[in-house]
């Protein structure tokens with residue numbers, strides 16, 4: 001029985017517009033061996049086609065739109081399943097607009113049933129319009145809960161969660177957040193993976209670098225979870241969380257041999273786990289963002 005993988009992108013595959021060591025070999029091994037996988041991202045701005053092109057420019061070849069599932073696609077799936085005749089007023093970018101269009105969910109700037117907020121620039125004009133729609137009874141749906149998103153090692157940008165916080169404050173309405181760690185994101189991603197590959201959907205692993213989203217959501221959805229230390233989580237902070245990943249890897253490079261041979265490696269749990277269980281040590285994350293205090297990444 002094959003294992004399928006849901007793989008976060010930023011901090012796992014690339015960082016600062018550079019591929020992380022081992023990413024090329026991992027993707028090559030998965031494609032060559034027919035291993036089912038989907039890249040799972042909370043970024044609702046790009047389309048899956050955009051992402052395939054972007055990763056191609058970084059040096060990851062052989063990927064297509066079918067290899068990606070974004071929080072924008074999850075939002076469109078959610079609305080088409082739970083309220084198929086709804087209308088929306090959108091603050092977001094091409095990836096969100098295109099996902100809603102594909103699901104035939106119309107835009108409505110007069111009396112929408114939902115205000116949908118995604119990643120991207122929100123002008124004051126659009127915020128005022130969204131505020132008016134919410135005041136007139138629309139419900140507030142957000143593609144992902146990230147208050148901020150990493151741009152580079154020392155730079156962040158406001159995320160969809162921050163835009164939603166503005167509208168929650170101005171209207172008193174409470175937002176509902178899709179994307180990781182919401183179980184609906186994992187539920188639909190697992191279904192898509194199973195449809196694409198016909199694998200048993202219980203054999204799915206989430207690989208991510210962020211405890212609050214990737215790992216928490218995987219555990220709550222009943223998936224195995226592998227934390228990589230190549231992104232936002234330093235090793236020393238892992239044991240501060242109630243929930244723990246199934247495995248801690250230095251990076252995706254640790255997985256290539258296992259994916260190629262199909263046999264679990266005994267080396268994958270160490271030395272990272274031994275360090276966590278022992279005394280505190282320096283974080284191993286090469287690309288960890290700087291250590292100044294930040295607000296919680298999500299609510």
Ligand SMILES: [Mg+2]
Pocket residue numbers: 008009010011012208209210231
């Ligand atoms: Mg990440």
